[in-house]
Amino acid sequence: MNFPEDFLHYIWQFRSFDYNDLQTTSGEALKIINPGLLNKNAGPDFFHAKIEIGDTIWAGNVEIHIKSSDWLKHYHQKDSSYENVILHVVYEHDAEIKRMDNTVLPVLELKKRISADLIKKYENLFLTLTDFPCVAQIGRVDQLVIDSFLSRTLIERFEQKTHAVTECLNELKGNWDETFYRFLARNFGFKINALPFELLAKAVPQHIYAKHKNNPHQIEALVFGVAGFLTDQFVEEYPKKLKAEFQFLKKKYNIKPVEISVWKFMRMRPQNFPTIRLAQFAALIIKANHLFSKIMEINEVDRLRSLFENLPVNDYWKTHYHFKKEASSVNTQIGKTSVDNILLNTVTLFLFSYGKHTDTRFYINRAVKLLETLPAEKNAIIDKYVAAGVDVRHAFTSQGILQLKKQYCDTKKCLSCGIGIKILKQA
Known part of the structure; x- marks a missing residue:
């Protein structure tokens, strides 16, 4: 096992695990009604989840860790913002966790529910030493998927640049x-x-x-x-x-x-x-x-x-x-x-x-x-994506790629990237 919590966030968000006959580590039947919304700020990892445990439906937050004991390492037991956590999702359960009111926190262990093939795909993305993580796989991704995500990165790029314009405008x-x-x-x-x-x-x-x-x-x-x-x-x-x-x-x-x-x-x-x-x-x-x-x-x-x-x-x-x-x-x-x-x-x-x-x-x-x-720019970065099989037709695409490289590929945020998620989902 060689992955961070972000990978488990992906697993939970897209239910990319075997969720048949789910049970908590204490043996209670568990059903995921709604996995919740991913939180990228401080606090529990997923908000507004809805989980059925036994005969009771719970609404609240979900926290995710590699090991149950990480709850203690991160001092969540002393943070009241984690009191509304209704389920602790972990790769490996190694410690019983109690809330501040001394009630035991229900745990879902994923260790035997994530396929080895999916873990291998993830490791192939993240352990690569090439110019960008999915250089060997991106050519097999539907261009519509690529264009859709590049539309997002293009807007991100121009919104970031707009901050400099606004500062000068105010001056x-x-x-x-x-x-x-x-x-x-x-x-x-x-x-x-x-x-x-x-x-x-x-x-x-x-x-x-x-x-x-x-x-x-x-x-x-x-x-x-x-x-x-x-x-x-x-x-x-x-x-x-x-x-x-x-x-x-x-x-x-x-x-x-x-x-x-x-x-x-x-x-x-x-x-x-x-x-x-x-x-x-x-x-x-x-x-x-x-x-x-x-x-x-x-x-x-x-x-x-x-x-x-x-x-x-x-x-x-x-x-x-x-x-x-x-x-x-x-x-x-x-x-x-x-x-x-x-x-x-x-x-x-x-x-x-x-x-x-x-x-x-x-x-x-x-x-x-x-x-x-406008025609696409021609530079070393764009050339590498073209060589990998991406169709770069105009400046809209090339500008999106520059943002993709800087904000996602260089920082290996494949699990926040529409292209990376598609590669992980492909059979």
Whole structure:
């Protein structure tokens, strides 16, 4: 026997044991009318159970342990919240347990009622050293079962992410446009430079850019100046003008630039250098005002993509990856994969968050529909589930898998996972 109490919770909840001619350890006939509701918080393991013992029907709670003596080890005999336990379900009965009023607690022993095959299936899941517990079995699970549980994990993932949106929204006194702008800026950093982009957005709020919406050069000066890239001595005309412009704007708005050391260039393709991303970010600010408001009005994915395409990036960047460093030819536009990354990680998140915040199902449904339209991410985690036989059709599925891996597979919560439960139930 090599399993925790969680396995017995599963056994009891789904009645995955031989429940013919049930008896308590004292020999009284026992019938399970209702196993109760699983409690994941403090207190007895199952609430609101209904059990018939002998000629009496009892309503109350059920506590589950590997051994009866665990009741004493956990000090339940001193906790009044366990006084309403009507049945003690154990794998092995090794001690008589009494309630605080000195009455003996009825016990159901499962040791001879759980099949060896079921225990073996459980051990195959939990003792595996592979990338995730059910890697060898998930390919045999009906895709409808997988999709159903991934729908749950997807919602869990976005609800967790919504907490960060809400915190920022509260900090900005309910300003959705500014909150969206900060998250969008962070997304432009694509993990490696997410933090410096976020610092950039905090240093220069949108309303400052709005004052210069008719002067692209000043917006570019603000972006590169605040990012810390205009401190050198330049020979070329474009950066020299940016530097001069920023000196004026810096004093006007009392701006403190970001430390240039926070920007990462190492192990990056030149196309993804932060200088190119900053040029694209400045161009997006120049192109689009009140971007969040526009996104809330657009349903079609192609129209959403168009907001981030054909950006008016300064021609200087067609021949530069960095100030003082020329290049033969540079693609200054954001690639389709990067645009879809923004739609996935920022746009869908804000549609979902806005829907949750305002209790408007319309926007939540739009977020889900957009996820079903966007292609699935391609990364090492997703690849392993695909190799195991999971059909990953779109971003909805891949986002669900990322949450599945983090919250269930990595922590081996197979008994809380719809896929894991299905595998255990399969013949």
